[in-house]
Amino acid sequence: MEKSKNLKRWIYISIITAALVIFALWLFLQEDSRQKAVLKTSDTEVVNAENGQENAAEIYVHITGAVNNPGVIKLAQGSRLIDAIEKLGGLAENADTDSVNLASVLEDEDKIHIYTKDETAETGVGSASAASGTGRVNINTASLEDLKTLPGIGDAIGKSIIDYREKNGAFRSLEDLKEVDRIGDKVFEKLKDSITL
Template sequence: MKDWMYEHKVYVIITVMIAFAAIFYFLEESKSSVSDVENIVPQEIKEEKDIPQVQEEIQEPEMIMVDVKGQVTMPGVYSTSQGERVIDVIHRAGGLTENADESQVNFAEHVQDAMVIYIPAKGEAVINVPAGTTVNPSNTGGGIGKEAKVNVNKADETQLQNLPGIGPSKAAAITEYRETSGPFKSIEDLKNISGIGDKTFEKLKDLITIQ
C-alpha cells in the first residue's frame, strides 16, 4: 500500500488539493449566501419602516338636539347627528301614529340643532315654516293651530323682513348685532337695535323667539 501511494503520490496530492479547493469553494459560497440573506432582511425591514403609515382620520359627527312633537309614538327631545334626516329622527321617536298626516311632512329634510319637528294630525291646518323659526303648537277654539315664531338668533335678513316693521336696513342691523355682540339673550335685547323702539317691539314680541 505504501509503495502504491509512493508511486502515485503526485496523483494523491493533486486529488487532496482538489478536494480542499472544492470544500473551500463550498464554504465560501455558503458564507456568501448567508451574508446576502442577512443583508436582504434588514433592508426589507428598513423599507417597511420607510413606508409612511397612512392613517385615516375618523371625524366624529357633530351631535345636535331635536325636539319631536305631534303625532309620533314617543314625542320628546332626541340627540342625533348633524346631517341626518327627519325620517331618521321619527324612527327613533317610535314612528308615526295612525292619525299622523304624512302629506304635510318633508321626511327628506336635513335636521338642524334646536329644530322642532312637528307632525300634524289628519285634517290639521299647518302653515309653512321657513328655516330659522320655531313651531309652537297651541289650542285655538275648536281645533289645533300653530304659531310660527321667528328665531332672531338664527333667521337671515330675508326671514327677518317677514316681521312687521322690519325692513332691509333693520334686518341688516339685527344680523350685524349678532355678529358683533353675540346672540340675543332675551327678546327685549332687540330694542338695542337702532330704530326698534317700544312701539315696534310691541308688534314683534309675540312673533319672535331666541331659542
C-alpha cells in the first residue's frame, strides 16, 4: 500500500517535472524565434537605410555639345565635370576646353553645354575669359552660358542669378550673390575666386 502511494507520488512528480521542462523549452524556443524576427527586421531597416543613402548620393546631369555621347548621366554626388565627360565617351575632337571648367563640381539637375571651337569663335560666348579682362566671369554682365562655366552653376542657378539682376539691378558686391536662391556660403566659396563685378 505504502509502495503504491510512493509510486503514484513519483509518477505525479515525474509528470509535473516533464511538463515544466517542456514548458521551459517551449518558452526558450519562442524567445529565440522572436529575437530572430527582430534581427531580420533590423537587418531590413539597415538595408533600406543604406539604399536610401545610396539614392541620396546620386545626381543626374545633362551634358550637351562637343562630347562623344551627349545626354543625361547618373553620377555620384561630388563628381566633377571631367567625370561626366569621361562617362559620356570623352570630348569630341573640336571641343573648346577653354570654354568650361572641367574641374567644376556638379550638382543634381545641372545642364552644361560643351562648346566647339567654331561656336566660341563665331559667337564669343562660352569663354569665361571673354566675360572680363581678368579671366573671371563678370556676374553683372555674364550670359547664362558664361555663368554655367562657373563651378557648381547649372541652368537653374544661372537663371536665378540673371533673374536677380533683372529684378534688383547689378550686384554691388560679390557677397550679394549669396542673396540668390540656392547660393549659400558653400557655393559662394567655390565661386568667389572665379567671379568679378
